[in-house]
Amino acid sequence: MTDNNEKVLIKGNYAIAQAAINAGCQCYFGYPITPQTEIGEYLSAEMPKLGRGYVCAESEIAAINMVVGAVSTGVRAMTTSSSLAVALMQEALSYAASDELPVVLVNVMRAGPGLGYIYPAQGDYNQSVYGGGNGDYKIIVLAPSTVQECIDLTYRAFYLAQKYRNPVILLADGLLGQMMEPACFGENPYPEVDVSSWALTGAKGRESRAIYSLGPNEKKQIQHVYNLFKKFEVIAEKETTYEEFQTEDAEIVLTAFGSMTRNIKAAMKVLRDKGIKAGCFRPITLSPFPHKRILELATEGKNFVVVEMNMGQMYKDVKYSVEGRSEVGLINRPVGEWLSVEEIVEAVEKLMEKNYAASIQYS
């Protein structure tokens, strides 16, 4: 596989795997699960050739804890999985957030709850953004919408994880993982991060270090949590990213994350042809969430329609962000066939009649 500027037709899963290699991922630990198994398959062939580590772990719990161990030594490491198996990893994510360890986790979402099935869905927004682990912690969550972005955001995930010593989730879905598009790997655009001040590399010639999350000293534990959240304020200030299309004159802003962005863009064009002033807004970082920008748009009187493949998980964040200054509607289907352009257009027209403050649910 290439790391130059040649365009290749490649699956999202393979793109993530090769991008991880280009980003300097030294160790991969994982356990197979559809629809992301190609990532592990690819790395099982490529990592040994490069003298890097590949372990097919005995379980997802083992895999993520292996990542925790590896990254604590300052190397870049990753695990990848899907929805129900990411659920198993939540304890380790809480530990990694508290320990300030640069864990990179890729979740290629499939349908839930429970065992669900292998078709794509977006039901892990809450799991990723709000976490299933214990205590107060925050994860950086990046949501690609194209195969090219699977590459770009994998590079970014490794960089942000080390830069802020914070776990990062790349939140893709079965559609992105399985589809092929032309994409370029280019070069990893991010600089090396100096980890020498904290990495556990053996205490020869220096003071010994320890990384742990045990907090028996109440005062220190209080301060620790405050510090984690102060760090995340800096992340929110510097790293919040989003994309906007034709919002300037828009009266209604279609909002989606991940691969659903593709369909709201197409729906926007159809609505514009019908004379409806529609725009698009898409958070790239789901956490930190672009609350500020959404509030600005709401203050200009723009109404929002959130389109997502779940029961309205991001919808709540948009609703929270507008602070009551404009209306927020929802178009959704919990799992399965991606909401089509036609369905979105039809639902938007229905929502307009209800002044946007409603939800249209497809089955």
Add this chain to the structure above:
Amino acid sequence: METNFILAGFGGQGILLAGTILANSFMLEGKNVTWYPCYGAEMRGGTVNCEIVVSDSEVSSVHKQDTDYALVLNQQSFDKFVHRVKPGGTIVSNSTLVAEARPRTDIKYVFAPMTQIANELGNSKVANMAALGVLASVCSVVSKEYLAKGFEKVMSGKKKELLPLNIKALESGYNILAQAK
């Protein structure tokens, strides 16, 4: 302009590979393209399909309900996808394995003996390339020359030896309808 394709057949007929070659041909032509497979609990002998969207501008949505072209290599796929062709669209069928029936009046039908072409060339595995040849002869968006380049791009290394036979299959498929006239 956006054009949609569904390729479908038995597992083992090289459907996903044909789709990959077709998608590569579009990429090499400088077009925007997306390839999406059915994925699920599939098995050898079961049906398999992939969807390809090609466009001059950004390809937004995939996983569409209907298609401009369906290329079907077996009966089950014909029965399933004949209903997913847009009015005015075309279903291109492998007449070696698909009965010549026309259940709808609002779409076009193309029948060509793709598996037979491959068998006559001595290798049933190249039926998928013959199929792409037939598709190129009835669909102006698909280029026979770029299909050949797409094949070269996809089949790297030792598999390059297979190029001459596959090009023959592509050509035979491309010419079959003109010959029949």
